[in-house]
Amino acid sequence: MHINMEEKNGVSVCYVQGDIDINSSPEVKKYFEQVTREKKDKIVINFKDVNYVDSSGLATLVDVLKKMRAYGGVLKLSNLSEKVMGLFEITKLNKLFVIVQEEADALSSF
């Protein structure tokens, strides 16, 4: 699992590579704890290289969202595979998160 961040027009775009699961969640959580400590207020997490997410991964993302909401930040998720999107739909987390098809859609809608 690897995360790379790029700043694009004032938006922090995070590219996650690998699974967000029981093994990688602590690392993902730690990464976003640092990002939210810096109070970055516009974040996109690009899922194009994420093939698998489990309940601990979903919990980690909920944690990031809650931390951002606490300081008025906005989090968007983009480029989810059909299967990963299915998990957000089953758990109704698609109602909680702003999820867009492409990264460009996220960047143009802040």
Add this chain to the structure above:
Amino acid sequence: MSMNVKDKKEIVNDSQLLKEISKGLINKLKKMGVSEEVVFDVHVGFEEALRNAMIHGNRSHPEKKVRIETEITDNYVSITVEDEGEGFDIGNLPDPTVGENLLKESGRGVYLIKHLMDEVKYEEGGSRVIMRKYFSTKA
């Protein structure tokens, strides 16, 4: 000729083993030509069951064990995961998809299993889960 491959193992309660255990089953299904969608559902369902057994059932106790039984046939995979914990009341779990529960960080594992697998039943007071997913393989 029809296929029926059964496997039974007992593993130590180490969540680091979880991915390794699931990988074996997932790779078998992939080799059989089971669709990516079904493989994904079984992958999540199996790992959530293992995670529940190790972390919630056995409370991450390193001395405890998890028993796993799998059966693969031409049209379904059956998985049994049993821990040595006290079980739980399946009927008493909060729905993670409503109200404030959406913002909670726990409670989605059992819910995912229920929705991703075709048949799910709990025995031994919740310490044993038996689940099944049906599929058709490519000719």
